[in-house]
Amino acid sequence: MPVIDRIARLHGDMTAWRRHLHTYPETAFEEHQTQDFVAERLREAGIEVHRGLAGTGVVGTLSVGDGPAIGLRADMDALHIPEATGVAHQSVHAGRMHACGHDGHMAMLLGAARYLAETRRFRGTVRFIFQPAEENEAGGRRMIEDGLFERFPVDSVYGMHNWPGMEPGCFAVRPGPVMAAFDIFEIVVTGRGTHGAMPHLGIDPVVVAAEIIGALQTIASRAVDPLDSAVVTVTQVHAGDTWNVIPDTATLRGTARAFREDVQEAVEAGVRRIADGIAAAHGAGAEVRYERRYPPTVNHESEAEVAARVAADVSGSDAVDRDPPPSMGAEDFAFMLRERPGAYVRIGNGPCGEGCSLHNPTYDFNDDILPVGATYWARLVETVLDADA
Ligand SMILES: [Zn+2]
Ligand SMILES: [Zn+2]
Structure with missing residues (x-):
């Protein structure tokens, strides 16, 4: 018909x-x-x-x-x-x-x-x-x-x-x-700004943020069952204004996707664990906002x-x-x-x-x-x- x-x-x-x-x-x-x-x-x-x-x-x-x-x-x-x-x-x-x-x-x-x-x-x-x-x-x-x-x-x-x-x-x-379900996250890494040539006098949030970006890739590959689907994507990186200044903060934003609530929970826990853990390892702080926007x-x-x-x-x-x-x-x-x-x-x-x-x-x-x-x-x-x- x-x-x-x-x-x-x-x-x-x-x-x-x-x-x-x-x-x-x-x-x-x-x-x-x-x-x-x-x-x-x-x-x-x-x-x-x-x-x-x-x-x-x-x-x-x-x-x-x-x-x-x-x-x-x-x-x-x-x-x-x-x-x-x-x-x-x-x-x-x-x-x-x-x-x-x-x-x-x-x-x-x-x-x-x-x-x-x-x-x-x-x-x-x-x-x-x-x-x-x-x-x-x-x-x-x-x-x-x-x-x-x-x-x-x-x-x-x-x-x-x-x-x-x-x-x-x-x-x-x-x-x-x-x-998929649509989640968003924001990570604000707080270090201590200083002269770009004297990094030992501050805590560089850019380096911490870079490590966090890399480690976030392990959530889908290491923290979620390989037979389940998950995506963690960083879509925004904001830090600094000039050539020779290490800024106080670096902000990362992104989105996560999954088909089930327990996978969303594993992803959220992973984002928090990685951000907090890596920041702490460098003497910096990390504030994480994780929001569930749409269910699957x-x-x-x-x-x-x-x-x-x-x-x-x-x-x-x-x-x-x-x-x-x-x-x-x-x-x-x-x-x-x-x-x-x-x-x-x-x-x-x-x-x-x-x-x-x-x-x-x-x-x-x-x-x-x-x-x-x-x-x-x-x-x-x-x-x-x-x-x-
Ligand atoms: Zn549409
Ligand atoms: Zn659309």
């Missing part, structure tokens, strides 16, 4: 919506124009709209008779990246762009909403969940804290993300972990099966990878999957040459897959909320 005809005829509209959203990207919790646009499109389709959850979030509700409720989630935010695609619909908001395809995610869900509101071939309730601030700021958690699932109950919840490097319109979904994204067994079946109906079973390797990237849909059963699928965005990866300044969402993604959403609703069941 390929793309639904009515949705194929919405391809032009979805493309226009996607490109409009791409031209006016907004970042975490500032998605005001985006919120207006999404709410307006839902209202045009005759869908009841609630605004304001997590500030700029939008929830659309469409009910047909009595039945279960399903949540479909799209993310709304852009990234702090100056766009370098050169396309006609390039961002006009300096320093911001939709480099993760959330513009496409919104357009696909709006297309499905339009179709479902017209055809109403299901029994139950669909919640169209448009969430702000997926990147770094946990807008999904904020929506839950604002009462998302109390005010707009659902029995299951589903998410979708485009995936560069996968053939356009193919799907990948598996039960269990699909995206873990698909539920039966919902992942439903998602795979629907994806196979849409694109053919050869086009569905039922055992994709999990990604060490992170996703705040994880918070929704902790509250309700559901599944998160990847949809292929097309071949990935240099620069088309997510978060790259030359990335652009592939408009060819809009009808495929919208059809997946529509068929998922018609399957889970089967009117004939």
Whole structure:
């Protein structure tokens, strides 16, 4: 069962919506124009709209008779990246762009909403969940804290993300972990500043920080079971201002990823042990801040099966990878999957040459897959909320 005809005829509209959203990207919790646009499109389709959850979030509700409720989630935010695609619909908001395809995610869900509101071939309730601030700021958690699932109950919840490097319109979904937990850490090493030519008169925090950076690499290789996955990456090193002065402090920042809580605990313990121990060995001090940002994204067994079946109906079973390797990237849909059963699928965005990866300044969402993604959403609703069941 390929793309639904009515949705194929919405391809032009979805493309226009996607490109409009791409031209006016907004970042975490500032998605005001985006919120207006999404709410307006839902209202045009005759869908009841609630605004304001997590500030700029939008929830659309469409009910047909009595039945279960399903949540479909799209993310709304852009990234702090100056766009370098050169396309006609390039961002006009300096320093911001939709480099993760959330513009496409919104357009696909709006297309499905339009179709479902017209055809109403299901029994139950669909919640169209448009969430702000997926990147770094946990807008999904904020929506839950604002009462998302109390005010707009659902029995299951589903998410979708485009995936560069996968053939356009193919799907990948598996039960269990699909995206990693996202932790951050900061280590402030305090030594004692002195003349660069007289290091013996102070305590050099730069040398201590360098040793810490090296030793942090042993967490994944020595402190975590080789059969488990973990990443510890230092992404920032800040110390000193000039050629001939040893500074007082050096600051390291970075991120850690894992799929399970006990591995996160081992990583956090390792970061603290290494920072404290190495600093102490040199007579310096180390202050460690370790923060758990997102939990792992873990698909539920039966919902992942439903998602795979629907994806196979849409694109053919050869086009569905039922055992994709999990990604060490992170996703705040994880918070929704902790509250309700559901599944998160990847949809292929097309071949990935240099620069088309997510978060790259030359990335652009592939408009060819809009009808495929919208059809997946529509068929998922018609399957889970089967009117004939
Ligand atoms: Zn992203
Ligand atoms: Zn994303």
